[in-house]
Amino acid sequence: MGGLSRLSWNSIRFKLVVGLLLITLPTVAFLIYNNLYAIRVVHNQVAESNRNLMSMYMGQVDNNLNEVDKYLTNLIVNDKDLQEMAYSSSEENRILAKVRLDNKIRGDIATFQSVNSLFVYSIPGQDYFEAFQDFESVQQRDEVRGYIRVLLNELQNEGELQNRQWYVHQIGQGYYLFRVLQTSDAYIGAWVNIEKLSIPLNLLDLGEKGLSLFSTDNGTPMTHADAVREYGIDLNRDLQQYYLSGKTNSFLVVGERSAKGNFSLIAIIPDERTLENLPYLRRIAYAIPIAAIILVPACLLLLRKMVLRPLKRILAAMKRIGEGSLNTRIEPFPTSDEFHLVNETFNQMMKQVQELRIHVYEEQLSKQKAELQHLQLQINPHFFMNSLNIIYNLALVRNYELIQEMSLSLVQYFRYMFRSNLAFVPLKEELKHVRNYVRIQELRFPGLLEFQQSAPDYLMDTRIPPLIIQTFVENSIKHAATPNDSIRISVRIDLDDSGAEPRILIEIKDNGKGFRNDILEEIQAGNRIEDEQGEHIGIWNVKRRIRLLYADEADLFISNALPAGAMVMLLLPLQSES
Numbered sequence: 001m002g003g004l005s006r007l008s009w010n011s012i013r014f015k016l017v018v019g020l021l022l023i024t025l026p027t028v029a030f031l032i033y034n035n036l037y038a039i040r041v042v043h044n045q046v047a048e049s050n051r052n053l054m055s056m057y058m059g060q061v062d063n064n065l066n067e068v069d070k071y072l073t074n075l076i077v078n079d080k081d082l083q084e085m086a087y088s089s090s091e092e093n094r095i096l097a098k099v100r101l102d103n104k105i106r107g108d109i110a111t112f113q114s115v116n117s118l119f120v121y122s123i124p125g126q127d128y129f130e131a132f133q134d135f136e137s138v139q140q141r142d143e144v145r146g147y148i149r150v151l152l153n154e155l156q157n158e159g160e161l162q163n164r165q166w167y168v169h170q171i172g173q174g175y176y177l178f179r180v181l182q183t184s185d186a187y188i189g190a191w192v193n194i195e196k197l198s199i200p201l202n203l204l205d206l207g208e209k210g211l212s213l214f215s216t217d218n219g220t221p222m223t224h225a226d227a228v229r230e231y232g233i234d235l236n237r238d239l240q241q242y243y244l245s246g247k248t249n250s251f252l253v254v255g256e257r258s259a260k261g262n263f264s265l266i267a268i269i270p271d272e273r274t275l276e277n278l279p280y281l282r283r284i285a286y287a288i289p290i291a292a293i294i295l296v297p298a299c300l301l302l303l304r305k306m307v308l309r310p311l312k313r314i315l316a317a318m319k320r321i322g323e324g325s326l327n328t329r330i331e332p333f334p335t336s337d338e339f340h341l342v343n344e345t346f347n348q349m350m351k352q353v354q355e356l357r358i359h360v361y362e363e364q365l366s367k368q369k370a371e372l373q374h375l376q377l378q379i380n381p382h383f384f385m386n387s388l389n390i391i392y393n394l395a396l397v398r399n400y401e402l403i404q405e406m407s408l409s410l411v412q413y414f415r416y417m418f419r420s421n422l423a424f425v426p427l428k429e430e431l432k433h434v435r436n437y438v439r440i441q442e443l444r445f446p447g448l449l450e451f452q453q454s455a456p457d458y459l460m461d462t463r464i465p466p467l468i469i470q471t472f473v474e475n476s477i478k479h480a481a482t483p484n485d486s487i488r489i490s491v492r493i494d495l496d497d498s499g500a501e502p503r504i505l506i507e508i509k510d511n512g513k514g515f516r517n518d519i520l521e522e523i524q525a526g527n528r529i530e531d532e533q534g535e536h537i538g539i540w541n542v543k544r545r546i547r548l549l550y551a552d553e554a555d556l557f558i559s560n561a562l563p564a565g566a567m568v569m570l571l572l573p574l575q576s577e578s
Contacts, residue, residue: 017300024296047242047254050267053204054212054256058265061197064114065166065179065260068190071108072118072181076188079104085122086185098127106131114192116176117144121152121187128152143171144191151180152187166261168194168216175214175222177261194222194263204267211268215255222263233268244271310339314346326354387413390444402443409440416466423549424463424575427493427504431455434470434491441477448486449477455493462504463575465545471538472508472568480512480565487512496571503554506570514560523558546572 075082081104084097105118109131112118119130128149132141147169166179177197180189194214201212209231213223219236221228228235233246239255246268255266313330320328329350330343387410394403416433431453438451451473473489480487488511496505515523523539539558546554553573561567 017303020299020303021296024299043242043244043252046269047252050206050252050269051242051254051256054254054265054267057200058256058258061114061265062258062260064112065177065192065258068112068115068179069260071112072179072188072190075105076181076183076186082120082122082186082188085127086124094125098122098125098129102129102131105129109133112190114197115190116193116196117141118190119148119188123156123185123187140174140193144176147171148189148191151178155180155182155187166258166263168222168261168263175216177263198223201265206267207270207272209251209270211266213266213268215264215266217257217262217264228268231268235266239264239266306336310335310343314342317346321350326350326357387440390440394443406440406443409436409443412436413440423465425466426460427455427462427464428460430464430466430469431460431491431493433467434473437470437473438489445477445487450486450488452488452490454491456495459493459495459504464504464506464572465542465549468542468545468570469506469508471542475538476508476510476512476566480510501573503571503573506572508568509561509565511561511565514564514566515558520558520560546570 079101081097081101085094085101088094088097101120105120109115109118110133113133115133117130117132119128121128130145166177169176169178175194177192177194178189179191180187198212198214204210204212206212209227211224211227213221213228215221215235219234221235231246231251233251233253235245235253235255237243237245237253239257242252242254245251245253250271252269252271253266254269255264257264310333313333317328317330329347332343335343391403391406391410394406413433413436416429416436435451435453438449442449442451469491473491476489477487480489490507490509492505492507492509494505494507496503514520526543543556546556550573555571557569557571559567
């Protein structure tokens with residue numbers, strides 16, 4: 001069964017599984033892609049909507065900062081009181097100019113709602129004065145004022161401003177925007193608390209966990225820093241495109257950079273808020289992969305139960321039949337009607353095949369038996385002609401005594417021949433028949449034939465095919481004997497135990513001329529050698545009979561002996577008398 005467990009590329013099982021996967025997986029993939037595409041479209045729309053909102057508010061912030069820039073530029077270029085403070089020779093006029101300028105910025109700051117403070121510092125008189133909106137605590141004002149004084153000292157030492165636009169600076173736990181303009185004799189500037197800029201952002205509805213905040217260029221949040229860290233949101237990415245961030249990418253991030261400073265306005269929208277208008281789509285997006293994971297194995301199990309398992313039973317039965325077990329049947333089991341019909345038809349067909357094989361086998365046995373009898377009877381006419389020729393020759397010389405002996409020997413010979421339709425005879429009867437046959441030939445060639453025979457007594461009851469020894473003895477006499485030369489024939493029988501099973505060894509040798517090379521090659525090749533006189537038909541006859549009786553368990557070796565003569569060696573399986 002191990003071969004059936006291996007999945008073949010050309011098997012129905014493989015094709016069904018692959019077919020199911022080829023149908024299911026692309027469908028599932030398309031549905032998932034379709035859902036992801038819809039989600040991406042929603043993301044794009046939500047991101048675009050919130051980007052427009054961020055751009056609009058950032059535009060307002062930049063416009064306000066730009067108005068402050070214009071005011072500061074106009075003040076530093078055109079204000080006579082600022083110039084009077086720097087260049088007046090009269091202390092009284094300088095003080096009056098300072099008072100007028102202080103009153104001016106205190107009155108003008110109200111027009112800039114987003115600005116927390118305006119400040120002026122005159123280098124010649126080291127006069128510093130500032131105007132505040134009522135938004136900050138005294139502590140915040142002191143912290144910022146301290147930073148400005150340090151900044152002004154650094155600017156006087158360095159001589160030139162490094163920041164040419166609004167820039168972010170952290171003071172304590174808060175972040176502030178600063179803008180400083182410089183002339184040769186004065187510094188004027190403004191600063192804004194980021195918390196103040198963030199107040200309008202609280203009006204945006206971005207969901208329960210949604211945030212809108214300002215961040216620095218390096219992605220540091222200036223507001224809602226604790227929430228950004230808690231959600232694991234990365235703000236240090238390109239804001240030209242929206243992106244997903246946070247734990248499991250659960251937040252949509254969109255933003256807009258300021259055109260007036262090194263800061264950005266960012267909206268962080270929970271993904272659940274983004275897709276709140278697509279509840280069914282979200283459920284489908286989550287359900288499809290889960291359903292696919294459940295459905296595909298379930299389909300495979302159903303396919304295995306309904307198709308693959310019945311096929312496996314049929315294949316297992318066919319494999320056992322291929323190994324020779326024709327008694328194999330497919331046992332009944334619950335399955336579809338189609339497989340019930342296939343199984344019943346298969347079992348019925350195997351029953352018919354088995355019966356047909358029995359009939360064919362019996363017919364082959366009958367045919368084989370008829371062929372074997374025919375082969376054995378083929379020898380009778382051949383020897384009968386020789387026997388009549390011998391009697392004829394004896395009659396010519398009027399040797400009636402030998403004719404009587406010859407006739408008696410022929411009677412015994414033909415009596416044996418007439419019972420030779422048996423498949424096997426005891427070895428002792430075959431040897432007795434051979435001696436009788438040799439005696440007939442001695443009468444034909446008086447004084448020219450020498451015959452020797454040896455066989456152990458324990459093999460005498462072993463059964464062998466009839467006429468199998470006599471055929472080769474007859475063949476030796478026919479081809480080796482001449483009226484002028486003597487012939488010596490020996491028959492040796494022994495037990496050969498060199499193989500896995502012991503066999504009986506029969507060796508027939510003569511001292512004649514042996515086989516011609518061309519004849520020997522044809523015989524060893526298994527070809528039938530027969531001329532118009534029927535020569536060598538006996539050898540083919542024996543080979544055919546032992547093949548029918550023993551199949552491949554017997555061996556026949558024919559060769560020329562040294563220094564001369566022919567040699568035949570037979571190895572036959574042992575057959576007891578029973």
